[in-house]
Amino acid sequence: MSNQSNGDTKPPCLPRNGLVKIPTQANGLGSASITKGTPAMKNRLCQPSSVPALIGPALANHSDLSIPSLASPLSLTALAGVASPSGATMVGLNSSETSPTNGEVSSLEDLSGSSTERQLAVDEKILNRLFMYFSACEKCVLAQVCKAWRRVLYQPKFWVGLTPVLHTKELYNILPNGDKEFVNLQGFAIRGFDGFCLVGVSDLDICEFIDNYPLSKKGVKSMSLKRSTITDAGLEVMLEQMQGVLRLELSGCNDFTEAGLWSSLNARITSLSVSDCINVADDAIAAISQLLPNLTELNLQAYHVTDTALAYFTAKQGYTTHTLRLNSCWEITNHGVVNMVHSLPNLTVLSLSGCSKVTDDGVELVAENLRKLRSLDLSWCPRITDMALEYIACDLHKLEELVLDRCVRITDTGLSYLSTMSSLRNLYLRWCCQVQDFGLKHLLGMRSLRLLSVAGCPLLTTTGLSGLVQLQDLEELELTNCPGATPELFKYFSQHLPRCMVIE
DSSP states (O other): OOOOGGGOOOOSOOOBTTEEEEOOOTTTTOOEEEEESSHHHHHHTTSOOOOOGGGOHHHHTOTTOOOOOTTOHHHHHHHHTOOOOTTOOOSSOOTTTTSOOTTOOSSGGGSOOOHHHHHHHTOHHHHHHHGGGSOHHHHHHHTTSOHHHHHHHTSGGGGTTEEEEEEGGGSEEEOTTSOEEEOOOHHHHHTTOOEEEEESOOHHHHHHHHHHOTTTTTTOOEEEEESOOOOHHHHHHHHHHOTTOOEEEEESOOSOOHHHHHHHOOTTOOEEEEESOTTOSHHHHHHHHHHOTTOOEEEEEOTTOOGGGGGOOOHHHHHHOOEEEEOSOTTOOHHHHHHHHHHOTTOSEEEOTTOTTOOHHHHHHHHHHOTTOSEEEOTTOTTOOHHHHHHHHHHOTTOOEEEOTTOTTOOHHHHHHHTTOSSOOEEEOTTOTTOOHHHHHHHTTOTTOOEEEOTTOTTOOHHHHHGGGGOTTOOEEEOTTOTTOOHHHHHHHHHHOTTSEEEO
8 A cells, every 4th residue: 555644655566586566455365475376477566657648638637636546546546536436445454554645535436527428438338448458466555446437447358377375374353352263265266276286285274265265266276385395195185185286386485295195196287386395305205107198388496306216107207298298307417307208208398407417418307308498498407518519409309498507617619509590589608608709600690599698607798799680589698797798888779779678
């Protein structure tokens, strides 16, 4: 909510690692965070929107109204210039916020304007188009203006791709007598959320969520539990009760065991992510391979998984699994890569990020056997050299994304091999400390490139970077922590690469 003391306005939300805080509402929604799909979208969630022309000249040029920011629900009512429909009330505003302050109005009826303008501002057809222009953060504020706007905004189409993030302290209201009452989740059900992220919850919290969220039994398709104390019993109850869950994420949950996975995993699950869970080792992979025949995506960060585990996958999974991310699996070596490429030959996305024992020979195995790969992540693999890039360029003709962050042995010679790849669209070279200007010259003929990151490359100069203007189809260029990236260079890029987003 806005704080208008001393004439200052505080924004309703602040972006925090891609999360957006929903203001507390009076209709029992409680607080939550919402996160949306891609990193680029997350970075834009809280950016102020320009006022769409959809409002109309008569309203936009209203002599009594300045165009306000979206920092305050009351300012939004001024922007709308609309009378509240019969029975409409301000939602989520306390008495002090509904009092006229600094020229603001206390209700929609207090605004001047023609009846036509007021009708336009509550016309559902117009509002349905208008609200498409706003970010998730702004929609949360807009929904508090009046019941008419909330009714339109609570349609599920406005919340597709968003996931509410609920912390354990936000799941309960403290009653006057000191007792705790589980929050009303009806507002989330109306908006049709089919995925939730619960942070810091226990077995009991999950049971309460299942009992209180109307869509929990069949309508929830995705569940993420982070830094939670869920046990084997809680995991089993959750997956038994929530029959619709297809995508499961467990992060920082150290109280369940591999036995819990054996007793709870259900064949309907198609996507599983497990990270920072200390009890996960080879037996967990055995459970996954035996119990999830329809698995299409596996994301695993486990320090104790060995090469043996990668041989457990069945022929069924070899056919269905297309995405495998093994992040910081320190015990995986080239022998594990051998097991993986023979067990999962149809992979299109592979990450070996942080698998520090994998060498060029392991990359050769990948290149020779996984010809369908479209995305390959070898970041933080310090043993990878230019030879690995030659294998990639020779065999992975469908590769569209290659991540080489912190591959400190990559040189300009390796980039010359990559320059022959006509399908490559995204190339990440963050903190590749041996890449120089001459290496960048090899990339200038890659017309397929749409995203290039050379963030943190210390040897690149302003002269070498300026040559990137030849990549006229480039859409995103990341130059963070590049000594050669000067203000003059950014100005030069703005003139010669007007369609490219340059990240400083």
